[in-house]
Amino acid sequence: MRSYCASALSQTVQTKTRKEYEMKNQPWATAALLLIIIAVAFGFGVQFNPWEENQAQFSLFINQHSLSAVPNRVLAFYSPTYFMQAAGGYVTALFIHHGWLHVMEAVYPLAFLGASVERAYGWKGLLIAFFVGGIGGEIGSSAMLIAHTDGNGNMGTIGASPAMYAIVAFFIVAYAQRWKTYWLHLILAVGILGIEAYTILDLLSDPNVKNASNHASHVSGFLIGLLLALWLRPTSKQKLAVAS
Template sequence: MFNKYYNYSIEEFKTLDNSKEIWGMSNTIGEVKNYVVFLEEDNINNLDISFIHNNYPYNVRIIRVLMVDSSKRNSNWHLMAEGFESDLIVLDEKDKKVLYYSPYNETLAAQIDHVLDYKKKLDHEKRINRSSKITIALILINIIMYAITAFFSGNILDSDVRVLIYLGANENTLISSGEYYRLFTSMFLHGGLLHLVLNMYALNALGPAVERAYGKVKYLIIYLIGGIIASISSYLFSGGVSIGASGAIFALLGAVLVLALKARTRGGKEMLKNILSVVAINVFIGFALPNIDNFAHIGGLVGGSIISWALAKKDF
């Protein structure tokens, strides 16, 4: 970014004892050639500047950027700043922000801040888009179960209902006869490839965000207990065979809804409106289209919201 936006060239510097190479950059403004060198506390006095002054007819200016970790008690950058008052910028590597700059270095300090803000945004976007290990594991379990279902069904696009029941689908008469495990196993079965793909897409979109907000253990509790509550809701209010991860996914949606509610006084009103819109649209689709277990969705949403609200007050 320094090269793209501010016309700097990358430079390589050496220490006086030739123990390591140091990176930096340079640019030319009028008759002045500026060298910006990024240094650590242990090598700020070990920079070889002998070759830098061979830049006739330019005047040379050397600006040291000291990279520190201000959280460390043994950091003595304040003392170092006093020794290099003329051209020094102090940069906190951990928090990625400028802590200090000497007079006449406001422009470069602002440029460094801009680059650091841009990098923080990129890192944040990468974290958002990166699936968590737990989400990946849940997706793999669902895919494996669908592969088993497809194998016994003899069809990769649609699942045989008899196979689904055999593998643990949510079926009222069987649950009433004592097969309560179906309230859990039905969460990992799907009626077709499209059903699986849509649910896994939603899980990948919501899962990492919920894990970051609540942590791994709470995330699993919300997903699994919320999914079981969704299955119980389906058992109580629906008939027929019920399968799919959508109840557990609605539990995650409930967790995000709780986050939005808690953040509504801190600029989260727009987020809350978006979440409520998603919930309303999905509930409408559930009632409007056939073969969608809307009671499981509602049960998962309510269950996930209640569990998330309770877990937000507990530490694991």
């Protein structure tokens, strides 16, 4: 009887511990970022456009949404002219997108790769990849534009793309040794990076294309994410937890 009670108690403790472990290792940070991006898309409207030739359209949008006190450049990051005036735009721009296709381009890699990255690096690692990689990608884009225009150029940019490329880099570093399990994601990630790298080399004379993709921020975000991922590489204990 005593042995049975001890066994039952042990199983109860193991079950409780497993549930606590599972709750602790849920991708909460990934879910939070997804919800914020989608909520902003619905709240601000996906037709938000930061480019300067649409200032009248933007002013009308701001007035309709009772945000008239918020200047355009606070929401989108501009490189490099307005950086010191509205550095916060480097953060808010990561959550604002133009069109549902643009939203899905951010949601897809975050939904399919974010959870895996969070399990490997923890929620802090995922947020570092998103914010440091994203903002670093934007700053890298600014640096390329400064070099191209002798510091006189300016371009409004929005979107979480540089953060997504940083997350892709984290995923590759964490799971490269398990390519048989994640071969499709890894091949897609490397393939997309190759296309982006070729494109940026082809567009070095004009790294930011108006009303199009900011390839400079994509490549910069990936490279910064790669360095961060190698620096924060998961320990053997974390890898075992992910594998289980």
